[in-house]
Amino acid sequence: MDLKESELLGDTVDRHWYYRSKATALRHMLRSVTPRAALDVGAGSGFFSRNLLANGIIDEAICVDTGYVGDFDEYCAGRPIHFRRRVGPVDVDLVLMMDVLEHVDDDVAILAEYSSKVPREASFLITVPAFQFLWSAHDEFLEHRRRYTLPQLESVVHKAGLSVERSAYYFAAVLPIAAAVRLAERLPLQRNRSAHTQLRQHHPMVNRALAAITSLELPLLRWNRIGGLSVFCLARRA
Numbered sequence: 001m002d003l004k005e006s007e008l009l010g011d012t013v014d015r016h017w018y019y020r021s022k023a024t025a026l027r028h029m030l031r032s033v034t035p036r037a038a039l040d041v042g043a044g045s046g047f048f049s050r051n052l053l054a055n056g057i058i059d060e061a062i063c064v065d066t067g068y069v070g071d072f073d074e075y076c077a078g079r080p081i082h083f084r085r086r087v088g089p090v091d092v093d094l095v096l097m098m099d100v101l102e103h104v105d106d107d108v109a110i111l112a113e114y115s116s117k118v119p120r121e122a123s124f125l126i127t128v129p130a131f132q133f134l135w136s137a138h139d140e141f142l143e144h145r146r147r148y149t150l151p152q153l154e155s156v157v158h159k160a161g162l163s164v165e166r167s168a169y170y171f172a173a174v175l176p177i178a179a180a181v182r183l184a185e186r187l188p189l190q191r192n193r194s195a196h197t198q199l200r201q202h203h204p205m206v207n208r209a210l211a212a213i214t215s216l217e218l219p220l221l222r223w224n225r226i227g228g229l230s231v232f233c234l235a236r237r238a
Contacts, residue, residue: 017210022230024211025170026098026125029234030057032165033123035094039064041114042100043196046081049096053079062090084108087118097126100229101156104145111160115237124162124235128153130169130228135140151228153231162235168221169228173213178229 026048035058040049043063051056053076061081071084071174095118101107115124128148131137138174154164171178196200217224 015204015207017207017214019047020207020211021171021214022098022127023048024215025183025221025232026096026127027052027055027057027219028221029125029166029232030094030123033094033234035092035123037061037092038088038094038096039092039114039118040096041110042103043083043192046076046083047069048082049097053077053081060195062087062092087117092118093122095122095124097124099127099129100114100146101126102128102139102146103142107143107156108159111156111162115161120237122237123165124157124233126233126235127152127158128231129229130231134179134182134229138182148231150225150231153233157233157235158238161238163238165234165236166222166234167231167235169218169226169230170223170224170232171229172217172220172224172227173212174210175227175229 011019030052037060038052038058039050040046040061040063043049043065044067046061046063049058049061049063053061056077059079063078063081063083064085065083066085068083068085069080073082075081079215095114097111097114104110108170111124111126127142130147131149132147135144139147150167150169154167157164163226215226223225
């Protein structure tokens with residue numbers, strides 16, 4: 001989770017529909033994987049690692065992010081979580097890259113770099129924002145370089161020496177709303193607005209409603225190659 005968004009949401013992140021739904025989809029994608037330890041690249045607050053630890057899916061997590069002031073350790077649900085500014089080779093069987101590749105100039109290189117740091121049998125769970133036509137001030141606020149289609153992310157994965165096990169779009173249910181809002185930003189009266197985030201704290205009823213709507217997509221997650229706000233990809237070494 002981006003540190004900018006973590007500062008904005010504070011303690012309410014666990015209740016925000018977007019992150020709750022994304023964490024649920026993450027667990028859904030990992031149903032065929034039985035990881036012991038995870039390396040969470042660009043982890044920010046460590047939200048997704050904490051979620052996996054709290055749900056007993058992993059026993060240990062290493063969160064790496066250059067935005068940390070220093071290295072430190074914590075426990076989540078009685079399990080260790082380590083925060084590091086950088087890491088060398090690590091013994092993990094799952095690598096998380098949750099909305100990371102869109103932040104770097106060379107997405108293939110960073111994926112290949114972390115592939116070289118972990119054992120050959122490790123799985124990779126990658127998410128990126130979908131569709132360049134959805135580009136908005138929110139992307140500029142978060143310092144994104146690009147947004148992806150499903151085939152574009154799969155191409156990056158292959159070029160980095162990994163093979164795609166399954167991939168799909170998610171957040172299809174809210175795609176029309178997001179598209180309308182973001183396209184409206186391009187109207188003449190909106191064009192001079194500076195970069196800003198569209199992430200907001202919501203009323204509990206709104207969070208529950210949106211989380212319920214997006215949960216309806218889960219049974220079809222692995223087959224959705226049509227559209228959504230995010231792209232999910234589970235990969236392994238080729």
